[in-house]
Amino acid sequence: MxxxxxxxxxxxGLERLIVGRTVADVSHDWPKGFPNSSNDVDAFLIGARVESVQRRGKALVITLSTEYSILIHLKMTGQLVFVPNEQHSSKSKVETPKLAADRQRSTISLHTSPDEVRFGAGHPNESxxxxxxxxxxRVVFEFVDGSHLYFNDQRKFGWVKLLPSYAVQDDPFIKKLGPEPLDTSFVNTIFVQRMRTANKRMIKAALLxxxxxxxxxxxxxxxxxxxxRIHPTERVSAVSDDRLRVLYTELIRVLKLSIEHGGSTDKTYVNAEGESGSYTSFAQVFRREGLPCTRCGSTIEKSKVAGRGTHTCPQCQA
DNA sequence: CACTTGACCTGTCCGC
DNA sequence: TGCGGACAGGTCAAGT
Known part of the structure; x- marks a missing residue:
């Protein structure tokens, strides 16, 4: 997720691994891989050099030298995995430590949340x-040097679109997105403003x-x-500006903390090669129902808010 | 208008 | 051991 x-x-990861590479071939025998475009796809992809990789919300934008861009949403189970050329040619060989290290570095995991690892919804990295x-x-990009980028998606919720680069900002999905929480311009007063636009709603629904x-x-x-310490069902209108500013601070902190951990899976997952799972989640409530709150010791509860599994401490978020 | 439900999917897990 | 069903959650569309 x-x-x-x-x-x-x-x-x-993609920025480091695919920028500058040139696409040699693409296979996309899948309805949500490049919908509404047939043979054109190959024309704008093959021979294209990857210029940049950007993120907007939960979507990725890969800009190509053909002035076309690839827009990708991973939804729940999407993965993008880069496999360098050596992986294929060395398949039958005994893997050297150096090769193993290269492989670790080249794997980008999208199954990055702690629970995915814990509950095994994703592929174990090492295999x-x-x-x-x-x-x-679902989609395979082959680069001229023989390396590959695989778009895997177990549940097929994700999608891949190709569109002219100038049209990315007008894409319906991109267009409706609110501001980026981690932009330097996204200060706490902006956060309060944005939340007030959903003043009547439950605060969790507003955040989502x-x-x-x-x-x-x-x-x-x-x-x-x-x-x-805010309950998810509380109306935004019932939360003071001061408390919203606290939420802002905590949200930014949690997002940054997670990025520092490589996106909420820690290094155990990325480095999973041969190492047993000494993985520890940084999550304080998520999927911790029945366990003690790390702050007050009360038992974490799970309920449904805005149609989603929701975890709260009955004491701290009373 | 706000909110809920269902659809999209497939793999996993639980209870019988 | 097998099987049915609940469940996971990002987003959209339809219904309340």
Whole structure:
């Protein structure tokens, strides 16, 4: 369930790994891979050089030298995995430590949230790279040097679009997104303003609304509300500016903390090669129902708010 | 207008 | 061991 920090992590990885590479071939035998475009796709992709990788909310924008851009949304189970050329040619060889290290660095995990690791919804990192493409692979980009970028999506909720670069900002999905929480211009007064536009709604619903602000999903909504001691069902209108500013601070803190951890999976996951799971989640409430609140010891509860699984401390967020 | 529900999907887990 | 059903959650569309 990639949210802002996970997508940001992927963006940074892709920036390092695919910018400057030239597309040699693309296979996209999938309705949501480049819909509404048939043979044109190849014309604008093949031979195109990757100019930049950007993130907008939970979406990725890959800008190409053909003045076309690829817009990608990972939704729940999307992954983008880069596999360098050596992976294929060395498949049957005994893997050297150096090769193993290269492989670790080249793997970008989209299954970045702690629960994904814990509950095994994703591929274990160590076995993923050597076995691609697999049955969840929807789109494959091959670069001229023989490396590949795989778009995998178990549940097919995600999508990949190709559109002229000038049209990205007018794409319906991009167009309705609110401001980026981590922009330097997104100060606490802006946050309060944005939240007030959803004043009548439950505060969790407001946080999740991508048009209020972009990038917050279920995990960081729960985590930031817990940190700010605000109950998810509280109406925004019932929360003072002061408390909203606290929420702002906690939200930014949680998002940045997660990015520092490589997008909410810690290094255990990325470095999972042969190392047993000494993984520890930084999450304070998310998927911790039945466990003690780290702040007061009360038992974390799970309920449904705005149609989503919601985790709260009955004491701290009373 | 605000909110809920269902749809989109598939893999996993739980209870019988 | 198998099987049905609940569940996961980002986003959109339709219904209340």
């Amino acid at each position: 990639p949210e802002l920090p996970e997508v940001e992590t992927v963006k940074r 993923l790279v050597g076995h691609l493409p697999d049955k969840s692979t 609304d991508q048009s209020v602000l972009a990038g917050v999903g279920n995990i960081y909504a729960d985590e930031s509300l817990w940190a700010a």
